[in-house]
Amino acid sequence: MMDILSERALVNELEKQSAALGLTLRGDAGHGPSAEAEKIGAKRWLGGRKVTHRMSCQLTEPDHTVHFREVVVERSWGNPPPTLTVEKTTVSGWKRSGEHHDVSVGGGGKLDYAMVRKAVEAASAAAGWKFHLEGGRIP
Numbered sequence: 001m002m003d004i005l006s007e008r009a010l011v012n013e014l015e016k017q018s019a020a021l022g023l024t025l026r027g028d029a030g031h032g033p034s035a036e037a038e039k040i041g042a043k044r045w046l047g048g049r050k051v052t053h054r055m056s057c058q059l060t061e062p063d064h065t066v067h068f069r070e071v072v073v074e075r076s077w078g079n080p081p082p083t084l085t086v087e088k089t090t091v092s093g094w095k096r097s098g099e100h101h102d103v104s105v106g107g108g109g110k111l112d113y114a115m116v117r118k119a120v121e122a123a124s125a126a127a128g129w130k131f132h133l134e135g136g137r138i139p
Contacts, residue, residue, distance in 0.1 A: 004128035007031070007061045013127065014057055014066075017119050023055070032057035032066070034139060040102045040109035047078020048106065055116050056139030059129070066124040067132050069139040070117060081106040089113065094135020 005013070015025055015033045023035035033056070040051035055070040081104045089098035097114040117133065124131040 004064060007059050010059060010066070010124070010127045010129060013123050014120060017123050018055070018116070021116055021119060023053070023116065032059045039111040040100070040107075042081050042083060042102065042104035042107035044081045044106040047076065047080045049074070049076040049080040049083070049104075051075075051100070051102070051109070051111060053111060053116065054139050055120070057120060063130070064128065065130045065132050066120065067134050068117065068120055069134045069137050071138050072111065072113065083108070094133055 011032060015035075018025060018033055018035040021037075023037040025033055025035050027034050034054075035056075036052055036054040038050055038052050040049075042049050052073045052075070053070070054073065055068070057069075058067040059065070060067065083102050083104040086101045087098065089096060089100075091097075095114070095117070099113070100111040102108045102110075121131045
């Protein structure tokens with residue numbers, strides 16, 4: 001029989017996983033961590049562009065379920081620098097997988113759409129909790 005971790009122990013593990021993936025924890029954890037990371041950035045004196053990955057987890061103790069939400073937000077201002085973008089994406093239901101690469105004179109970066117979701121799903125399963133992706137809901 002698998003031991004089921006307590007809610008606090010799982011929150012600590014999810015926070016550790018988020019930090020290891022380069023996400024910055026934000027706000028009060030409450031019943032689960034909330035984090036974000038700026039993955040792609042490009043700027044110049046005429047304008048700029050940022051791509052941010054945000055996620056949140058809400059844990060429910062009675063049924064041992066981790067409710068996971070994520071979103072990728074792209075913001076631009078002014079006249080952003082020209083960018084070469086290569087994107088390979090697969091969508092199945094609400095699950096988006098693949099990578100997004102940007103190369104620009106003023107920056108660039110790489111975003112793996114499924115990296116955080118897979119890490120949270122694996123940590124939840126290892127703790128004996130169920131993973132539930134809440135698609136279409138902003139963290």
